[in-house]
Amino acid sequence: MNSKNPFLNNKIFSSTALSKKEEVHTATIIDYNTEMTLSGTINKSFILFLLLSASAMVIWWLTFNGMNPLVPAISGAIIGFVLVLISVFKPQYSGYLAPAYALFEGLFIGGISAIFEIKYPGIVIEAVAATLVTFVVCLLLYKYKIVQVTEQFKSVVVAATLAIATYYLISWLFSMFTSFVPVHHGSSLMSIGISVFVIVIAALNLFLDFDEIENGVHRKLPKYMEWFGAMGLMITLVWLYIEFLRLLSKLYSRD
Template sequence: MNSNSKNPFLNNKAFTSTGLSKKEEVHTATVIDYNQDMTLSGTINKSFILFLLLTASATIIWWLTFNGMNPVIPAIGGAIVGFVLVLISVFKPQYSGYLAPGYAIFEGLFIGGISAIFETRYPGIVIQAVGATLVTFLVCLVLYKYKIVKVTEQFKSVVVAATLAIATYYLVSWLFSMFTNFVPVHYGNSLMSIGISVFVIVIAALNLFLDFDQIEKGVERKLPRYMEWFGAMGLMITLVWLYIEFLRLLSKLSGRK
């Protein structure tokens, strides 16, 4: 079974194809310009650029919120536009050089808005969530780099299955809560709810290993340069998910004090 990352970007046929068509392969000696291939350093640099754009956008909304602006509208608007850009990039990865920065900016609106809302209710929670996200990312990166955690097909299958289960659970719970009086188990700050949040954070962190693996394979296959933006954008999606889940977990723990 060949399972890929459930990240909508990294689970894309563009990452499983070689960078050249059969016709191009015949003339590799004269046609290939290796400066146009995807590189690891290029992907890292673009990930850093997206992180700066997202942080800048989030900081602006944060500042405006604590100066009297309602953060709900920019948060919802940013989430919707960001999701649309995700969908476009899934089908048109060649435009990732334009879509990825746009995603980072609009997702920053969402992150800034939602962070301000949580910070108002639980002072100090944002810096804790940011710290937890960065530490988790660094730990996963070190574990992957030194092959302490190996991304096997079985590993991929388990993570993908768990991610699908979480996505299905969230969707079904949301639909039921919208149209009935059903209260999802992960709501509130019960021990069960906290346990679910911990489980989701673990799965989100494991998705980082799949993301690292797909980016590395893309470099090995010498995919086109625009895939650097594509890979960086996919990695950013996982980090945003991880950060939101840390916010939710910390808010539940704070609510039990």
């Protein structure tokens, strides 16, 4: 079961796992306090959520007291992206990188949220509620095995995710150097349809995150992988939240 999830990649999750022979040989000396656990990952996910929320609230408050939110938003996005790249290649430092990512990503979320809220009052609380409801629904569907994360499921979701990323990148490059206006801009029905599709794919990525975390626990990976798994989950939630903001802004602009 090799997942190609852009962040929670099975190659990373399995690289530190013990082989079957090694597990049997060291069964009597395993220290379970140094292994990845589900409860530990949940706790660390909650910590990252609190850090991100606190950072976002600070920028939110500063924005509504006269500060331009663009600078911290852009800075937070860039630094957060760099921290993600480092953690992919150095997951053993996730205990430091994940909290730092949450703080800097909070700057981005707080700034972007404030910009949308100023233009569309009430949109942020709706986007937050939609994100949380989607997360809970996906978690329940996964927990009760209503949605099975098969190899085919992973392939479809990853292919769709990479297609979206490629489309966004190409659209951004064209809009930077030409007068090209991407199809997903504006509030047309096609643009709204694209946003709905992207939200569905982002939500499906949650199932990949849940599956990789569960597999990591079963493989008895090192304790620092709890931070790595929590960070991957937070990345997906941030993406989902941003897409909900974009969709709601398009719906607001049509009123």
